[in-house]
Ligand code: GN1
């Protein structure tokens with residue numbers, strides 16, 4: 119795990135951006151598993167302005183220039199649309215990245231780290247665990263609105279920032295390779311979990327095949343639609359702004375819906391160790407569907423609608439094999455807080471897969487009912 123930066127180091131890195139006022143303090147922020155994130159407070163007279171400073175994990179995001187190019191195209195488009203619609207609180211509804219003094223939108227720190235900075239959206243919060251059906255509805259509608267808003271993004275295809283990100287066929291192959299290599303010598307201890315994954319190997323290629331056959335279209339998708347990637351207004355709870363745009367790239371709408379099911383139809387966190395608490399909550403699922411279809415009904419095709427339930431099972435399964443694969447590899451990808459963290463996460467996700475399997479028929483009925491009324 120990386121060492122936390124000192125106030126001086128943070129101030130020095132942030133000096134590469136032209137910010138008004140005086141640096142006041144900085145501290146770790148958020149709960150991401152990949153990048154390092156800090157909140158910085160600046161004082162301008164008696165006004166406080168806050169920023170989010172992030173070190174991009176370049177072992178995973180290998181082309182930060184392309185990554186920022188995607189993000190600026192997306193946020194620029196969002197901003198133009200909101201402006202055209204007469205929205206006035208733009209700075210709360212779309213992320214604002216600050217240019218670096220040296221040009222571009224990233225800066226290289228003395229230790230070689232690649233950093234970027236955006237304005238913090240004040241008076242908002244995020245939730246790691248879904249709290250209410252209203253929140254599920256609003257979140258899903260916000261992610262669907264995000265997808266719908268990018269349908270007419272000009273300028274050609276976005277960079278594929280991490281190739282095959284949700285290609286579950288290749289994710290499964292990576293998992294099998296991790297098992298075969300057994301780099302950390304942990305495979306034998308997790309034989310039951312490996313068995314669980316192997317028994318579902320036929321699930322892995324379903325969406326990829328439908329996309330290859332052209333039955334599911336490529337769209338611009340967020341690809342990390344966790345509940346905590348939405349900023350909620352402190353006062354109203356409204357879903358104000360979609361954040362974490364690192365993986366916005368070509369994909370399937372079902373990757374996004376599936377990841378919402380994974381993270382927002384279960385009332386336990388993705389690393390809850392008490393597996394008795396991990397199960398699909400059908401009320402949350404129904405609210406999520408209603409929210410997603412309130413916008414998505416206008417653009418989803420029948421094949422996509424027929425695979426909404428499957429997408430939830432598939433993306434949860436994918437996440438399970440990613441966590442388990444990382445555990446078997448010796449925890450080289452996700453940040454962990456304790457030695458068995460990735461294993462706990464994997465067991466959690468597999469428990470949710472099993473719960474979805476158990477309730478698949480009811481979930482399918484819900485899709486039919488809700489599609490008919492959306
Ligand atoms: C990672 O870093 P964070 O928390 O935004 C991961 C997602 C996973 C998620 C699981 C680039 O996202 O794909 O779904 O953890 N991001 C990357 O919580 O791998």
Ligand code: MG
Pocket residue numbers: 150342362364365
């Ligand atoms: Mg992310």
